[in-house]
Amino acid sequence: MSAVQTGAVVGGSLGPHTDRVEPRHKGSRTGYLLLLPGMLWLLLFFAVPTIQLLATSLYDPNGSLESGYAMTWHFGTYLDVLSAYRAPFLRSLGYAVSATVLALVFGYPLAYAIAFKAGRWRNLMLVLVIAPFFTSFLVRTLAWKSILADNGFIVSGLQAVHVLGPDGRLLATSVAVVTGLTYNFLPFMVLPIYASLEKIDLRLVEAGKDLYANGVTSFRKITLPLSMPGVVAGTLLTFIPAAGDYINAQLLGTPQQYMIGNVIDNTFLVQLDYPVAAACSVILMAAIVLMVLVYVRRAGTEDLL
């Protein structure tokens, strides 16, 4: 696609958006009626539950499901939880950060290739990126169990080149969990980066070349900064679900790899210790919100390069 064409496409698709805020004059009541059912649903089944979760975390920890819980504003549960489950909390953050960085390292070149190098294969490659995303998450994660198995081709291969010792294994290690996490959330990284790369006006890159920038410089000074919105969106879309995931840790790891999601699942559904489980959920949510805010502020205001 030539630069002029790209410019026209971008101009065409972006142009009308800017002045489109022209809400209809009439029937202001219709607006509320249209909003009502959907927003009521979100209020009842998202907002209220979140508040209930907060309340549950402050219930008297001595209560039980049968006897009921009394609201005692027991903030101590948070301290207990933080000391008891420090390792899974830190592991969740560590795994999620590793998976996000790996997804960025793998996903950026893929998005770049689709946007600029794929030519007429572009649509096919996009379909290939989206397709696994529609297949069962659990079935795909279980497939990694076969791939990383002790006598599978990857372990044998790594043993042959002495990266792994003769008894070395991948399954039931942190490597397996991070591999699974990276794999599961990679499309969330690729698609936003592709979307922002595709919008770049190639004339800018050409202008850089006219000013004697070589490929590396023009990538560093033009393409990369212009794709930052996609990178930020992609890292958030990968990090958030990865930090809360427990399927990969459960299926590909052992209790030594358990993340905070496994703890929440277990305390809520097996031990039925609601206040502790709720406190874990609230801390996870708070940690994510905090990290996201810091990250967005960093990526938004400071020039990264």
Next chain:
Amino acid sequence: MSARTPALPRAGRWVADHVVMTVALLVLGYMFLPIFFVVLMSFNDPVSRLTYEFDAFTWDNWTNPCQSPGMCSSVVTSLQIGFLATLGATLLGTLVAFALVRHRFRGRAGTSLLIFLPMATPEVVMGSSLLALFSSVGLAGRLGFWSILVAHIMFCLSFVVVTVKARLTGLDSTLEQAAMDLYANEWQAFWRVTFPLVFPGILAAALLSFSLSFDDFIVTNFNHGNTITFPMFVWGSAQRGIPPQVNVVGTVMFLIALVLVAGGTLVQRRRAR
């Protein structure tokens, strides 16, 4: 492409052209490795239930997919929930999207936040919140089909709003005005002009909702009671060794998705021409 050749050193150009593409193809390979294994394992005749290796080739899993007890009924449950959740979320979400784009109302910031937050919340938090709510009102013992459905509509809704809204914002509202100038009443203008134009966005939102609902495990796990969806079935059997028929369902889902996505791309390309 050839126009910018002189500016780039030849080595740099080769790197840019080939290394990036090679890395990209390797990454695609990483993304398809599990799919390849799912397809492969769907033809597996395992020696024991706990095996994750390919033992012997068989057609049996494909000819008798329901041999695995409970699997087909779990697929049916997932299809029912997926269908109803898609219907509910698409309907409610489309209405919200129309309100957001076409109407003036108070509390826009709060509304946007309430739509955005469910997409930014980890599923484990959403699932456990709902369970906390249901049990606080004494429904913990009655969870099942209805609670899964309620939860699925909830987390699909935001995605529908965002998808339909994107289509609606790109739409030229002068077309409706033109229809009204030609004496179409508001109802006619909506059904004859606006709706057909927004329909691809609504369809995309519905497909997205269905795949989100059909594949959901985490939120469902907290609120399923005794109802077994397909992901719940897979999870339950993963502890005891998964039946190879599960891979048949995985393969079929993959093929359907591939056909739908490819078909959609083709239709889009034909429209663009």
